[in-house]
Amino acid sequence: xxxxxxxxxxxxxxxxxxxxxxxxxxxxxxxxxxxxxxxxxxxxxxxxxxxxxxxxxxxxxxxxxxxxxxxxxxxxxxxxxxxxxxxxxxxxxxxxxxxxxxxxxxxxxxxxxxxxxxxxxxxxxxxxxxxxxxxxxxxxxxxxxxxxxxxxxxxxxxxxxxxxxxxxxxxxxxxxxxxxx
Numbered sequence: 001x002x003x004x005x006x007x008x009x010x011x012x013x014x015x016x017x018x019x020x021x022x023x024x025x026x027x028x029x030x031x032x033x034x035x036x037x038x039x040x041x042x043x044x045x046x047x048x049x050x051x052x053x054x055x056x057x058x059x060x061x062x063x064x065x066x067x068x069x070x071x072x073x074x075x076x077x078x079x080x081x082x083x084x085x086x087x088x089x090x091x092x093x094x095x096x097x098x099x100x101x102x103x104x105x106x107x108x109x110x111x112x113x114x115x116x117x118x119x120x121x122x123x124x125x126x127x128x129x130x131x132x133x134x135x136x137x138x139x140x141x142x143x144x145x146x147x148x149x150x151x152x153x154x155x156x157x158x159x160x161x162x163x164x165x166x167x168x169x170x171x172x173x174x175x176x177x178x179x180x181x
Contacts (some may be wrong), residue, residue, distance in 0.1 A: 019145070019180040020052060024062075026172030028102045029155035032129070033149035033180075034112055042100040043112050046143045049179050051093055051125050053074060057177035062157050063088035065172075069134065071157045073174055074114055081173040089128060089166075094173030107134040110147035111156070116177035117161035129154050 022032040034087040036045045051057055063079050064072040073079065077091025100120040107113060107130055115126035123142060131154070147154060160167040 004035065004070050008171045014133055015052075019043075019148075020048070021180055022150075022174050023179045024157070024172055025175045026062075026154050026170065027158040028153045028172050031152035031154075032147055032151050032153050034145045035168055036145040036149045037143065040105055040165060041102045041114075041142050041144045044142050045151050047093075047095055047098055047125070048078070048127065048144060052133050052177045052179050054081060056093060056125075057174055059173055059175060061085060061088060061167070061171040061173045063160075063167055063171055064128075064165040065160040069165070070130050071154060072115075072128040072165075074115070074123050080176055082172075084115040088171075089126070091176070092126065095124060097121060098123045098142075103143055104137050104139075105143040107137040107141070107143065108146075109133060110151055111143055112145040112147065114142040114144055116141065131155065 018109050020034045024030060024032060038045045059081045060073055060076055060079045061081050062071050062073045063075060075088050075091045076093045079088040109130055109132055112131045113128055114123035115128055116123040129147060157172045158167055
């Protein structure tokens, strides 16, 4: 089990990881490249990269996708493809939750933010990618990065249904997530 102290130690060290490459399969097929903002959200970036380096994001589905808003993924506990996805979106990782790192960085098309529960300090492993600007999220959710390549892949992710955006049937999946330097 990872501990917050270990993540804090990584966050305090010089930044090694600068991004993620996410291979996606399903209705969307291709690679999404994300630049991570170590200076804006060092604790969140350290946690995301630790989870990715452990391989825990591999085969995790996009469980909540709302047209014109965002695509959410990263539930390494309950969102693994091929498993029971009825609780996808309700879990996290074995790491501790992360304190909010709000910034002045706005939520624009391609912005990557951390998902959380009602408590601002409850982000863990789930993240979302914006389809369109979402000013109402500014200062309320932690911005961790931005898509620099593959936005067409994001746009093709299978949409969810209803107000919750739960994806019916077979959701698109992150087949492999790699940390880049």
